[in-house]
Amino acid sequence: MITLTVNGNDHTVDVDPATPLLYVLREDLALHGAKFGCGLGQCGSCTVMVDGRAVFSCLLPAAAAAGRQVKTVEGLGTIDEPGPMQQAFMAEQAAQCGYCIPGMMMRAQALLEAKPAATEADIRAALEPHLCRCGTQARIVRAVMRAAQAMRLVDAVGRRAEASP
């Protein structure tokens, strides 16, 4: 039995400890955001966040995720209330087939949480491990830039609200 904390909720699952986290997310927890692409850590479509870092969930044994904070694209917002990263990808229409997008979003989210003032060069470098065979790479970069701006704004408003009596 392994207990995983995914998007803030605890789940106890009965799986072999070597089972990739991706399989547990998709098959046991019905979180289908993270995608199976290559299964070899070469394409990035399975990327989720673990303790704030972007991780290929196809190469992370479930046992290695136990006791750590796992966040998937479902944790960034809901259909009704998408988070800043999701809103930005919609606003820029950054998905064509969309298969790689949840992984891209999670890598971008990890980058912006660690480095809110990330530059375009930072974003391009960070997204290097992600393959996309459609034609929206430029839109993806713009979407992450937009998300960065939105997240900085939310942050600033939050700080002002805290400061006011």
Place this chain on the structure above:
Amino acid sequence: MRLIKVIGGLVAVVLVAAVGFLVFAHRSEIAAADPPASFDRELVARGARLAAIGNCRSCHTVAGGLAYAGGVPIPTAFGTIHGTNITPDRDTGIGAWSQEAFVRSMREGVDRAGNHLYPAFPYDHFTKLEDGDLAALYAYLMTRPAVRATAPTNDLAFPAGFRPLLAGWKLLFFQPGRFEDDPRSSPELNRGAYLADALAHCGACHTPRNGLGAQQGRHEFAGGVSASWAAPAIDESNPAPVPWTSESLHAYLRHGRAEHHGVAAGPMQDVTRNLAEAEDDDVRVLAAYVATRMGAPSQEREERAKGLIATAAERLPFNVPVPETMGAAAARLPAGAALYAGACAVCHDAGRTGGMDGIDLALATGVQLASARNFLNVVLDGIHSPRHPSAVLMPGFAGALTDEQIVELAAYVRATYSNQPPWPDIAATLRDIRLNRIAANAEARP
């Protein structure tokens, strides 16, 4: 009164000795000069191929930076030294260096102004270069684009920052002089030995150093260190599970990967990237020479290698093992076995081919070494393609696995894929690597 006389006498002796030492350490300046306006094209091309073998770029070009503009931090036991700007910029590079000044720096470790150079610059090897090769290297460097860039100041522990002391170091450890052929050897092997020793300076990393940072000639090629990596022995004690041959070394040095040995990683990957631009015949003789130094393997070692290769070949395609089937070490180290099965086996243990075939770890030299350093470095960073650095052959696990998990994985891999004793204190080795990285990153920041 007598005491004062004694003290006075001692002070006088010390002063005379100090002045004497400074006179001894003094080297004169070679006047600034404009390099020739043009060089023979053939000579420049030859210099380029020699510079590739000399691996000049590794220390004189920062990742993603302008070629030969310097600034690379080189960690040593005495602090951090920075590779200097060797482009022909007059003020910040070597633009005012005559060929005489260049040759003196290579053969004596003294810059144009007369300052002693630190032996991190391997003049203990370059002193052996032939005149013609030095002329070609000079022609090559002097025809590179001039870049205005000053390397950061060296950060050395007292008293290593005082350069005249290097005259004493040289007196103890430095033997200037040209390379001498071994009359009992063949022209090819002598050429290989010359390239390995005088130019490629293999020993700078693969030979152990003494407490004062000098290579221990008696233990040439017995294994040393390079940054946070172990440089394996490349003499008869080479630990590769499958003995190297002249052919496999040639493939490895030229292309950065060899069958049954895997892909070059760490500082050696830079070396192979440069050797890809060298003359193929030169790489061939280099490989032949190193193979000779490793010697013919024993019958027993050959047999063991055959067994390992056969076992590796037996893997069924896409048949990823599960911990219950992974043998004795897995029962003893279940956490490490689960990590291996979930994170590594899909490439290293599933009979994959066609570029997705991670090496069978029983064939990997890094797993056999006395230190876990190389294994840990590869787990943390993964391996990029030797020819296309932006292409990832193996992803790094620095963010995916915790330090504790990496230690468990290392212990399991060592127990399963080597016939060596367990690595001592893997956690301490990993901490050491992490600390060095933090220091290096802090350094890289503007």
